[in-house]
Amino acid sequence: MEPTAPTIEQLQSLIEMTTTINMEVFYWWCTAFMVIIHVGFLAYEMGASRLKNTLASGVKNILAFAFIIPTFFFFGWWIYLAMYNGFTPDFEAGAGGLPWATSMGPNLSDSASGIFWGAFVLFAATTASVFSGAVIERIRMSSFLILAIILGSAVWILAASWGWHPDGWLTTQWGFHDFGAAGCVHMVAGFFALGVTINLGARLGRFAEDGTPVDIKGHNMPMTVIGLMLIIVGFFGFLGGCMIYMGSGQWTTIFGTPVTLSAVSFNTLMAASGGIIGAYFITRQPFWMMSGALVGVVSCAPGLDLYYPPLAFLIGMFASMVAPLTDRFLTKRFKLDDAVGAFAVHGMGGFIGIVALGVFSGFPNIAEGTPNISFSGQLMSAVVMALLGFIPGYGLSFVMAKMGVLRVPPKAEVAGLDLVEVPLEAYPESNPSSKSHTPTPISAPVEPIATATV
Amino acid sequence: MNASPITSWEGATAYFTFANNPTMMSIILTLSVLVTVGIIVASVVHENKTYIDYQ
Numbered sequence: 001m002e003p004t005a006p007t008i009e010q011l012q013s014l015i016e017m018t019t020t021i022n023m024e025v026f027y028w029w030c031t032a033f034m035v036i037i038h039v040g041f042l043a044y045e046m047g048a049s050r051l052k053n054t055l056a057s058g059v060k061n062i063l064a065f066a067f068i069i070p071t072f073f074f075f076g077w078w079i080y081l082a083m084y085n086g087f088t089p090d091f092e093a094g095a096g097g098l099p100w101a102t103s104m105g106p107n108l109s110d111s112a113s114g115i116f117w118g119a120f121v122l123f124a125a126t127t128a129s130v131f132s133g134a135v136i137e138r139i140r141m142s143s144f145l146i147l148a149i150i151l152g153s154a155v156w157i158l159a160a161s162w163g164w165h166p167d168g169w170l171t172t173q174w175g176f177h178d179f180g181a182a183g184c185v186h187m188v189a190g191f192f193a194l195g196v197t198i199n200l201g202a203r204l205g206r207f208a209e210d211g212t213p214v215d216i217k218g219h220n221m222p223m224t225v226i227g228l229m230l231i232i233v234g235f236f237g238f239l240g241g242c243m244i245y246m247g248s249g250q251w252t253t254i255f256g257t258p259v260t261l262s263a264v265s266f267n268t269l270m271a272a273s274g275g276i277i278g279a280y281f282i283t284r285q286p287f288w289m290m291s292g293a294l295v296g297v298v299s300c301a302p303g304l305d306l307y308y309p310p311l312a313f314l315i316g317m318f319a320s321m322v323a324p325l326t327d328r329f330l331t332k333r334f335k336l337d338d339a340v341g342a343f344a345v346h347g348m349g350g351f352i353g354i355v356a357l358g359v360f361s362g363f364p365n366i367a368e369g370t371p372n373i374s375f376s377g378q379l380m381s382a383v384v385m386a387l388l389g390f391i392p393g394y395g396l397s398f399v400m401a402k403m404g405v406l407r408v409p410p411k412a413e414v415a416g417l418d419l420v421e422v423p424l425e426a427y428p429e430s431n432p433s434s435k436s437h438t439p440t441p442i443s444a445p446v447e448p449i450a451t452a453t454v
Numbered sequence: 455m456n457a458s459p460i461t462s463w464e465g466a467t468a469y470f471t472f473a474n475n476p477t478m479m480s481i482i483l484t485l486s487v488l489v490t491v492g493i494i495v496a497s498v499v500h501e502n503k504t505y506i507d508y509q
Contacts, residue, residue: 067490067494070486070490071490074483074486074487074490099483100476100479100480100483102467102468102473103468105468105470105473106468106469106470107467107468107469107470108466108467108469109467109468110467110468140501141497141501142494142497142498142501145494145497146494405498408501408505408508409505409508409509411508411509412504412505412508415508420504420505420508421500421501421504
């Protein structure tokens with residue numbers, strides 16, 4: 001029997017199915033790569049903790065990831081879809097994000113909602129992880145979880161709805177452009193962390209009686225540096241997730257402007273490189289070099305789709321020089337103990353990034369009536385992002401501190417949180433906070449085992 | 455318990471368990487929220503107990 005040629009309708013159906021599957025596959029792997037960000041944060045924070053707090057820091061990080069996922073399902077996605085106007089929800093637009101909507105589960109007529117929700121929930125967990133590092137070794141776990149949920153499933157996604165949404169008011173009214181979420185993810189998380197850090201206070205021993213900062217070293221710097229490199233790996237999933245896969249045409253940013261993976265590849269790598277080199281020049285040490293890579297990418301994130309690559313290199317380098325100096329200034333001048341420099345890396349890095357795109361701007365937006373990208377629009381939007389992160393972080397932690405539930409008791413902090421909270425030991429043969437460890441006496445030379453004779 | 459909202463895959467759209475049963479969806483969703491909140495409350499209780507020796 002002669003094979004018959006497929007009809008136009010059959011071919012069209014095949015193309016549509018292939019397009020849908022390609023879209024799903026793309027975001028699926030972006031989401032998987034974003035999980036690597038959390039592998040990185042986990043290693044980074046555990047390494048940056050002292051031996052006695054290693055596992056407690058790990059538990060905190062893992063739980064933030066775990067609690068963000070269901071809470072983002074319960075109300076986070078709805079906030080994104082409904083709140084783009086400001087504080088007045090669009091209930092019709094938000095209906096698809098309600099936790100009982102037919103789109104919020106397996107649905108053969110909707111291949112997009114779940115995969116976009118998955119990518120966004122990983123962005124949400126990233127904000128919580130950014131905050132997590134700043135408060136290690138003294139925050140109470142339950143208070144941390146509440147703050148992380150509010151940041152990851154409410155605050156950042158409100159910022160995303162305002163400034164990382166095709167109809168967000170920051171874009172439609174001020175022309176705000178932020179390709180890689182420097183504002184809603186990094187600035188909001190960094191400023192939230194700053195607000196909490198003020199009320200949480202420094203770790204015991206972080207400052208001498210005369211106020212001189214005392215460096216508290218983590219127990220495993222190599223693990224921290226490798227963790228930071230893993231975050232950079234995960235960034236490729238993160239930034240891929242910032243693009244809209246248009247099966248029938250050009251890829252776009254979340255604002256509808258055209259973009260290519262090629263553009264983002266050029267600038268991400270150049271920005272990371274500039275960040276490492278800039279931080280090396282200022283600090284000469286690997287913790288800030290790898291943090292500098294993050295600063296480089298964060299500070300170029302708003303324009304990764306637009307920059308001439310050497311400009312991304314220079315912006316990343318500049319921001320990564322500013323970040324360690326910012327951290328040093330806050331520590332010395334204000335006696336703030338941000339254990340991993342989260343504000344300097346993400347808050348300041350994001351701020352520089354948004355304003356930098358305002359300096360090198362003039363690009364048109366797509367939606368009719370939307371202003372071009374401008375310095376004033378970028379600057380005002382950056383201020384909004386800063387306030388949106390700082391006010392809830394400061395306000396909530398202030399209330400928690402007044403209630404006496406923000407911080408662990410001083411004796412528990414001195415003993416180490418692994419001993420107090422975690423029924424497991426990180427390094428049972430050497431951990432000073434071990435519950436069961438008794439020093440092993442230096443053993444006598446081992447007697448050779450008698451060989452059995454057959 | 456029949457949790458399937460469909461009897462055939464032909465023309466199926468939302469096919470997850472209890473997609474056509476708002477009462478069951480409400481119960482499961484409410485339970486999920488309660489468990490999430492409850493475990494945070496339980497961690498507060500756990501902390502209060504463990505901190506007794508360190509007050």
